[in-house]
Amino acid sequence: MKIQSLKLVYFSPSGTTKTIIEGIARGFNQSSVETIDISKPELRKQQLQTSENDLLVIGVPVYVGRVPAIAIDWLYTLQARSTPAVCVVVYGNRAYDDALLELKDTMVKHGCVPVACAAFVGEHSFSSSETPIAVARPDVSDVNLAELLGKRIKEKLLPIESVDHISDIAVPGNYPYREFKPWVLDFIEINNNCSQCGVCATVCPVDAIDLENSTLIEKEKCILCCACVKSCPEKALTVKPGIVKDVAKRLSQTCQNRKEPVFFL
Numbered sequence: 001m002k003i004q005s006l007k008l009v010y011f012s013p014s015g016t017t018k019t020i021i022e023g024i025a026r027g028f029n030q031s032s033v034e035t036i037d038i039s040k041p042e043l044r045k046q047q048l049q050t051s052e053n054d055l056l057v058i059g060v061p062v063y064v065g066r067v068p069a070i071a072i073d074w075l076y077t078l079q080a081r082s083t084p085a086v087c088v089v090v091y092g093n094r095a096y097d098d099a100l101l102e103l104k105d106t107m108v109k110h111g112c113v114p115v116a117c118a119a120f121v122g123e124h125s126f127s128s129s130e131t132p133i134a135v136a137r138p139d140v141s142d143v144n145l146a147e148l149l150g151k152r153i154k155e156k157l158l159p160i161e162s163v164d165h166i167s168d169i170a171v172p173g174n175y176p177y178r179e180f181k182p183w184v185l186d187f188i189e190i191n192n193n194c195s196q197c198g199v200c201a202t203v204c205p206v207d208a209i210d211l212e213n214s215t216l217i218e219k220e221k222c223i224l225c226c227a228c229v230k231s232c233p234e235k236a237l238t239v240k241p242g243i244v245k246d247v248a249k250r251l252s253q254t255c256q257n258r259k260e261p262v263f264f265l
């Protein structure tokens, strides 16, 4: 199959999913590449139409074993016509549960034909110096594997005449998908180092932080991604004692064993 354009789409508040998707794209080595970063609220309004001549690569982080609701909402606006697609989830070294299955099912529902699926590991959103979880993942080895996956997808597509010749890919996961109830939590503490620079408000994928006064965080909008905590140049934002901190402590003890990326193609 001759691919004319690579379409990259990722939701990646703290950047690990973006790193993996870019690695896959390098390995695939296509001259025409269009990227939509759906972590940015204004870019989520952008509609995408794809055809059989495109390769759509979508990456999302795993949130409580599922695809983040924001990414599912965006996928509902996707107009894909028989488009070969790569489904990628990135998780924080605990488990990806039903997320890869959910992503694959959703993409199929919207006109995609999965040509490869993969689960990679990224530093956990709740990781901190006190509660380290998968620190600095994806690392060089993960990125090399992402590039290798890109090459293998190209090799797989080369001899195939059309999407009708791509067989179904089985991925782990269960029905019904793991239950997910959004948490509404006021869990961020801001100390006196805050210079009101606004970086936290700019990186927030749901516009939950007031740009003029970053101490005003709308907890009903917050999705706990911790992009604000991780991006603060003054290290003024930290996680308060409470549920998120307790989860982080538990995961930093129970998820120490390194998990490796897996491909299905």
Ligand SMILES: Cc1cc2nc3c(=O)[nH]c(=O)nc-3n(C[C@H](O)[C@H](O)[C@H](O)COP(=O)(O)O)c2cc1C
Pocket: 011, 012, 013, 014, 015, 016, 017, 018, 060, 061, 062, 063, 064, 065, 066, 090, 091, 092, 093, 094, 095, 096, 121, 122, 123, 124, 125, 126, 223, 224, 225, 226
């Ligand atoms: C609300 C929330 C739920 C999460 N649930 C899981 C999970 O079920 N399993 C897991 O291993 N990691 C989980 N993570 C960690 C992220 O999947 C992981 O850190 C990912 O690399 C973040 O991607 P990003 O850097 O592209 O934002 C969760 C993170 C958040 C914020």
